[in-house]
Amino acid sequence: MSNCSQRVHIAGSDLSFSCQPGDTILRAALREGLAFPYECNVGSCGNCKFELLEGEVKSSWAEAPGLSEKDKLKNKWLGCQTHALGDLQIKLRTADKYKPVHTPLKTEGWLRGSRPITHDLSEFRFELAEPMAFSSGQYALLQMAGIQGPRAYSMSTQGGNAKVIDFQVRRTPEGVGSSALFNLPLGERVEIDGPYGMAYLREDAPRDILCIAGGSGLAPMVSVARGALNSPQLENQRLHFVYGARTTRDVCGLDMLETLDAWSTRGHYQAVISGATADAPLQAGQLQGFAHDAVNDIWGDRLADMEIYFAGPPLMAQSLIKVLVDRKVPMDQVHFDQFY
Ligand SMILES: Cc1cc2nc3c(=O)[nH]c(=O)nc-3n(C[C@H](O)[C@H](O)[C@H](O)COP(=O)(O)OP(=O)(O)OC[C@H]3O[C@@H](n4cnc5c(N)ncnc54)[C@H](O)[C@@H]3O)c2cc1C
Ligand code: FES
CATH class of the missing domain: 3.40.50.80 (Nucleotide-binding domain of ferredoxin-NADP reductase (FNR) module)
Structure with a gap:
């Protein structure tokens, strides 16, 4: 894990950002408003790939499916799974559509209630330590104690500046994270980091x-x-x-x-x-x-x-x-x- 305030420079541009302790390179960049490409945030889609030109990094999930063996040979890494161990130079093409509409906030939440929606889908209500600003349709990362890696869950709550947010989660057969959530006792604390995602409501689109x-x-x-x-x-x-x-x-x-x-x-x-x-x-x-x-x-x-x-x-x-x-x-x- 990084202990940074290391700086990451995007080669061929005047863009750079610093990493806070524990943050992945992707999340550190988004917190500073950079348009770092991504989608899932959980190692699967491969959209957050960058090439490491200089410096040392560490992956928190080396086997993540978003990165192929061929990518690894080309010194490519997943921004959402990689931590900086020192100052870095990376090669990456930013794209405006990834510019965060709200700065992602790392906070904590307590489970305040749950109710079944169907036989395998339930709604979970969390009270946050501080309000999170998000747009309708965005998601957050939930890190549950003892689970390797966070899980992405979308808010069902309408966007706004909310201190109480709801998630609707399907219990995945043999799923580690979703099972942990379904077994979470009331009052239990989880780390919540968000918002993320580009599939949010466009209120300026009159269609x-x-x-x-x-x-x-x-x-x-x-x-x-x-x-x-x-x-x-x-x-x-x-x-x-x-x-x-x-x-x-x-x-x-x-x-x-x-x-x-x-x-x-x-x-x-x-x-x-x-x-x-x-x-x-x-x-x-x-x-x-x-x-x-x-x-x-x-x-x-x-x-x-x-x-x-x-x-x-x-x-x-x-x-x-x-x-x-x-x-x-x-x-x-x-x-x-x-x-x-
Ligand atoms: C953007 C987005 C939004 C989502 N929103 C919802 C939602 O609203 N409701 C819902 O029910 N589901 C949602 N999902 C799916 C959800 O995130 C989980 O994939 C699903 O609940 C299964 O998780 P699991 O832990 O039960 O299954 P598992 O099979 O145990 O885990 C699968 C998930 O965990 C990640 N993972 C596994 N191992 C590791 C590791 N070692 N390190 C880091 N990560 C690891 C994988 O990338 C994958 O996301 C969303 C997914 C994405 C990408
Ligand atoms: S954002 Fe999907 S693999 Fe990193």
Whole structure:
């Protein structure tokens, strides 16, 4: 672990930043407002790769899937898993879209409550030591005692400056971090670091909104929907919410949206179920199939006029992107997080 205030210089630019003790290179850069590319923050996507030109670093997770053996031979490292051991020169292409909209804050939170949403999805409420400013749709990193590495969980709370935030988490079979969260006693403390993520609500985009949540992607889409339907800037926009579920017992979210004042006049919910069975048949209004096919069938060419948000497993994200590209949706109208 670094004991820095080491400085990291981005070669070929006048950009540099310092690392605080324990911070990864990515998070240190974001805390100083630098547009360091990233997505997952947990070692899986590979977007935060940089080349080390000078200096010494240490990885907190050498086997992280985001880095290949070929990358390692080229002295490439993952910004989200790497700590500086001294001053560094790195090669990296920054990109404006990664510039943080809120400075990530390292704080702590205490579990104040939890409630089941479905058979394997629960909501967890944390009270923070200090308020965290975030935009609807962003995520935070939760570091639980005794667990190797933090886990990324999206806030379901509407963006703002919040001292109490909710997460909606699926218990992953044999998942170490999610199981620890489900077993966390009330009052227990976790380290919370956030906000992160680029799939946040664009209140300056005056288009109808489509939110698509797959499985555990519910939380950020609920947050975006809450933010959008409560936003004076978006008061003329409709909001469509698609929930892609495996079975009818996984369907959720509508009850949270119906409590919003604007829902009855501007909201619309569609559940799409990939694996309905004779034992658990479709219910009224539900569609059989995959979320990306339903989106394509229902909105077709109208997708190009919408602001589109989605969250869920990488397979769903890839299928949706293909539909949106085929429908010629400008990619600056598309905002998503893949849940690795
Ligand atoms: C941006 C983003 C937002 C997400 N939001 C949500 C959400 O709102 N709700 C939800 O249910 N899920 C969400 N996820 C998925 C969530 O972060 C976990 O991957 C999921 O809960 C499974 O974690 P697990 O510990 O139970 O499973 P495991 O299989 O034990 O762990 C998988 C996760 O832990 C990380 N990891 C594993 N080992 C290490 C290590 N040694 N060091 C560092 N990291 C390690 C992996 O990168 C991976 O993220 C999100 C993921 C991302 C990337
Ligand atoms: S942001 Fe580092 S691997 Fe995804």
